Amino acid sequence: MISSSKLKSVDFYRKIPRDLTEASLSGAGLSIVAALAIIFLFGMELSSYLSLSTSTSVVVDKSPDGEFLRIDFDMSFPALSCEFASVDVSDVLGTNRLNITKTIRKFSIDSHLRPTGPEFVSGATTGLIKHDDDGEEDYGEGSLVLNGQNFERAAQEHDILVVNFYAPWCYWSKRLKPSWEKVAMIMRERHDPEADGRILVGKVDCTVQVDLCRRHHVQGYPSIRVFRKGSDVKNDHGHHEHESYYGDRDTDTLVKFMESLLTAIPLGNQTLALEDKSGNKTQNTKRPAPPSGGCRIEGFVRVKKVPGNLIVSAHSGSHSFDASKMNMSHVITHLSFGKKVSPSVMSNVKRIIPYLGASHDRLSGRSYINQDEASNANVTIEHYLQVVKTEVRSSNQHTLLEEYEYTAHSSLIQSHYIPVTKFHFELSPMQVLITENSRSFSHFLTNICAIIGGVFTVAGILDSILHNTMRMMKKVELGKNY
Numbered sequence: 160m161i162s163s164s165k166l167k168s169v170d171f172y173r174k175i176p177r178d179l180t181e182a183s184l185s186g187a188g189l190s191i192v193a194a195l196a197i198i199f200l201f202g203m204e205l206s207s208y209l210s211l212s213t214s215t216s217v218v219v220d221k222s223p224d225g226e227f228l229r230i231d232f233d234m235s236f237p238a239l240s241c242e243f244a245s246v247d248v249s250d251v252l253g254t255n256r257l258n259i260t261k262t263i264r265k266f267s268i269d270s271h272l273r274p275t276g277p278e279f280v281s282g283a284t285t286g287l288i289k290h291d292d293d294g295e296e297d298y299g300e301g302s303l304v305l306n307g308q309n310f311e312r313a314a315q316e317h318d319i320l321v322v323n324f325y326a327p328w329c330y331w332s333k334r335l336k337p338s339w340e341k342v343a344m345i346m347r348e349r350h351d352p353e354a355d356g357r358i359l360v361g362k363v364d365c366t367v368q369v370d371l372c373r374r375h376h377v378q379g380y381p382s383i384r385v386f387r388k389g390s391d392v393k394n395d396h397g398h399h400e401h402e403s404y405y406g407d408r409d410t411d412t413l414v415k416f417m418e419s420l421l422t423a424i425p426l427g428n429q430t431l432a433l434e435d436k437s438g439n440k441t442q443n444t445k446r447p448a449p450p451s452g453g454c455r456i457e458g459f460v461r462v463k464k465v466p467g468n469l470i471v472s473a474h475s476g477s478h479s480f481d482a483s484k485m486n487m488s489h490v491i492t493h494l495s496f497g498k499k500v501s502p503s504v505m506s507n508v509k510r511i512i513p514y515l516g517a518s519h520d521r522l523s524g525r526s527y528i529n530q531d532e533a534s535n536a537n538v539t540i541e542h543y544l545q546v547v548k549t550e551v552r553s554s555n556q557h558t559l560l561e562e563y564e565y566t567a568h569s570s571l572i573q574s575h576y577i578p579v580t581k582f583h584f585e586l587s588p589m590q591v592l593i594t595e596n597s598r599s600f601s602h603f604l605t606n607i608c609a610i611i612g613g614v615f616t617v618a619g620i621l622d623s624i625l626h627n628t629m630r631m632m633k634k635v636e637l638g639k640n641y
Contacts, residue, residue: 185625193618200610208603212596213512220548220590222561228464228586233457233493234471235272236580237528238486240378241265241279241454242403245474248460250467256460258474263458267451272490275451288477289407291338301343303361307371310363317352317359318424320386321404321417324363324372329380329479335408342413350421357424358417375401376452378485379478383408385420408477457493464586472579480577482537487578488528489540494582495520496546496563508551508560512593515549518564527569527580539574541581542567548590559595 236244244265245258265279305313305322314320323339325332343360352359365372365380375384383404406412456471471489473480500519508515527540544565551560565584 183626185629186622189618189622189625193614197611197614200614201607204603204606204610208598212598213593214596216592216594217589218592220588222548222550222590226464227461228496228563229459229461229498230469230584231459231493231495231499232469232491233455234580235268235453235455235490235492236471236487237268237270237272237453237490238488239454239471239473240376240452241267241281243379243473243475243478243480244454244456245472246456246458246460247470247472247474248462248467249470250463250465252463252465254463254467259460262460263456266455266457268453268455269451270453272453272455274455279454289409289412290334291341291409301340301347301360303343303359305361305363305371306368310361310371313359313361314386315388317356318388319358319417319420320361320388321358321420322361322363322384322386324365324375324377324380324382324384326365326380326479326481328366331477331479332381335381338408338410338413341410342417345410345414346417357421360417373452378452378473379475379480381478462584466583466585469582469584470579473577482574482577485537485578486529487538487540487580489580490524490526490528491522492524493520494522496565496584497548497561500560500562504560512551515551515560515562515593518566519562521565521567525569527571537574537576537578539572539578539581540569541572541583542569544582544584545587546584547587549593550590551593551595553595 246263248254248256248259260281265281266277267275267279269275302323303313323332323335325335327333339360339362346358346360350358363371365377377384385402385404387401404416406416460469462469471487473485505515505519522542529538544567546563546565548561548563553559
């Protein structure tokens, strides 16, 4: 058994009798200051322990999300018709996908970006459009030449008005011309416009009747439109309700199509041709024409993780476009890369990293509008995007967030071809890795002990210096008195 006296010999904190200690005002002041310092430093240490810190590093991108990347977008083109709006994707590996429709939705809008109707349905993609042989004889001018003065009157006097909006320089318009005139002659012989009054075949030269073609939102040549008496109603925004023909352009097919339009209108019946009761025989060749000249395009595409292009343009395999009349002005509502990040997840991560997500949708709300069509003809708008992946991990290496941020530089380029809107994207092979740093409780306790011990030690040293200094000053004063 170890005696109590031996145990007392190892006491590091020997006590001084209270009678041998002396209190002082300077010691009391230092004690109060030391206590306040300990409370302040304890609060700072506790705040630091409860707060989250992160470390940032740049590493090679080894993400497990495969070789494809998703691009979500929502863009509005006030001067590009949904009828011809095409979304294309290409990359440096040779991938070239034209007119993607499966994951894309289109909505007609007016020049002020206001919606003018339901979703525009492009319909099934057909093969090559059939035309008559080039050797067909010329049937002269069988169709009625329409202009701004007689167009409305012709539309009101006939139950069905079928119009070819064309341009003399257009290759497809030239191929259609002999068939169109022949069809017009056949329909005139079968259904005399004066005696019958049910159908009239006309044509409009869009290089002459520029305003008339613009009013009917004609952007590709030739455009065959079907106007029904009483249904081509203009609403508050000046939009038109009519149909576009997308079928073959040979004589036999066109005649059958026009005859099918008349099946719903008995001879001598002067009621308005407001309905199409011809069944589904022509459902693949005619569809409602866009009610306005603009288009909002939303959806997503999947691209390979290599440099590539996302292109929006006017595209058709059987129409021509006047580059000087094309205006690719647009407003970007949303453009992002990668999986969609929910607002709640982004909000939680921003508590840790406030600056995160600032470049996730960098082009959101940007407008690229050509106000002066004359000086901005043949203008291609290009956006150069550099994309980098950012990953946020917790302290236990659990992934909290994966997002792609990008920088954007835009420019307007004069082009000799059909203007387009091009998004050139290039992905970085590196990724930004942000890791949450956690602090252990033992480290927190160690710092608290260091604070308390350090403050008391420093306070004791200061008190000793102050006390000895005051004693020496008193001895000096006593020496002078004697």
